[in-house]
Amino acid sequence: MENIIKQIEDKYKALGQNPETYLKGLLHAKPMNYWEYVQVDALLNLQNTRTDFSDELIFIIYHQVTELLLKLVKHEIGQIIFSDDINSDLFLEKIERSNRYTEILNSSFGVMSKGMNYEDYNKFRLSLAPASGFQSVQFREVEIYTTDIINLVKTEFKEKATSIEKSFEYLYWLDAGLDRRTGNKSLTLLQFEEKYLQHLINTAEKCKKINLAQKFSKINNTDKNYEALKNALRKFDYLFNIRWPLTHLETAESYLIEKGIKRDATGMSDWQKYLHPSYQRRIFFPNLWSEEELKNWGYFII
Numbered sequence: 029m030e031n032i033i034k035q036i037e038d039k040y041k042a043l044g045q046n047p048e049t050y051l052k053g054l055l056h057a058k059p060m061n062y063w064e065y066v067q068v069d070a071l072l073n074l075q076n077t078r079t080d081f082s083d084e085l086i087f088i089i090y091h092q093v094t095e096l097l098l099k100l101v102k103h104e105i106g107q108i109i110f111s112d113d114i115n116s117d118l119f120l121e122k123i124e125r126s127n128r129y130t131e132i133l134n135s136s137f138g139v140m141s142k143g144m145n146y147e148d149y150n151k152f153r154l155s156l157a158p159a160s161g162f163q164s165v166q167f168r169e170v171e172i173y174t175t176d177i178i179n180l181v182k183t184e185f186k187e188k189a190t191s192i193e194k195s196f197e198y199l200y201w202l203d204a205g206l207d208r209r210t211g212n213k214s215l216t217l218l219q220f221e222e223k224y225l226q227h228l229i230n231t232a233e234k235c236k237k238i239n240l241a242q243k244f245s246k247i248n249n250t251d252k253n254y255e256a257l258k259n260a261l262r263k264f265d266y267l268f269n270i271r272w273p274l275t276h277l278e279t280a281e282s283y284l285i286e287k288g289i290k291r292d293a294t295g296m297s298d299w300q301k302y303l304h305p306s307y308q309r310r311i312f313f314p315n316l317w318s319e320e321e322l323k324n325w326g327y328f329i330i
């Protein structure tokens with residue numbers, strides 16, 4: 029006890045503060061409880077449905093769950109890329125954590141694919157246009173934290189992507205919201221760019237020398253964790269860029285196709301083509317895959 033009080037005294041003295049004030053403050057402070065710490069009331073007040081269909085609640089909550097897990101993925105990757113002296117043990121630990129979060133996203137997607145009434149979904153979703161999961165900025169931030177921006181540029185435009193800013197005109201995900209012949213952008217894309225484009229360009233500038241792919245390239249291939257790290261990064265690439273997209277696409281197909289006829293999505297993309305990983309070819313670590321694997325992107329399991 030004495031030792032702790034001494035440490036408290038030292039802490040506040042070092043800050044130029046009177047320790048007695050803080051000790052008296054402790055005396056009056058209310059004990060913590062679960063609901064205030066976790067902010068349960070605030071959390072449970074964030075589900076504002078736009079219709080009276082009861083399954084809309086599931087749709088909102090599962091999107092929120094996804095955003096929280098994406099925040100955790102970003103949190104882990106952020107600790108690697110924004111640290112000056114990350115060692116390979118910590119690097120590996122944080123990628124394995126990111127993989128676990130992404131696995132949760134994949135294994136829980138049944139909440140969406142099986143969990144909503146088909147007819148009701150196809151009614152309440154019309155009240156949400158032109159909003160789309162496509163507008164998830166955290167999804168794009170994970171990409172930018174993880175790989176060089178050139179890996180997010182469509183293959184046929186790579187030569188034109190001469191700077192970060194220019195690359196943003198040729199990103200793969202513009203295919204969901206831009207008619208490249210007319211140059212017309214969908215409202216979903218216009219809204220997203222107005223809110224986030226500059227932020228994403230700034231993030232890409234900030235991450236260009238420190239993103240995950242860059243950090244991994246600095247790890248010596250004689251490092252004891254090199255092989256494990258390589259496999260963990262391959263796994264992350266697979267989970268985020270093949271497994272999740274396929275699960276998500278299967279879900280979209282189960283709700284948006286009726287008797288073989290494809291319905292428009294709220295974001296108005298040519299979604300069945302766009303969402304397939306073999307079309308997007310979003311590959312974070314192309315150097316870690318064989319020619320064969322790259323050729324079959326989207327069609328293999330690891």
Ligand code: HEM
Pocket residue numbers: 090091094095140159160161162163164167201204276279280281283284293294295296297298299303308
């Ligand atoms: C019934 C459930 C769902 C359906 C039918 C669906 C449908 C679609 C469609 C059609 C697109 C293409 C853009 C558009 O035209 O709107 C899209 C994109 C997207 N959705 Fe969903 N979605 C569903 C659930 C979710 C959930 C739960 C999330 C989690 C946040 C999500 C995140 C995304 C993301 C990140 C994209 C962009 C993907 C990319 O660019 O690769 N979606 N979704």
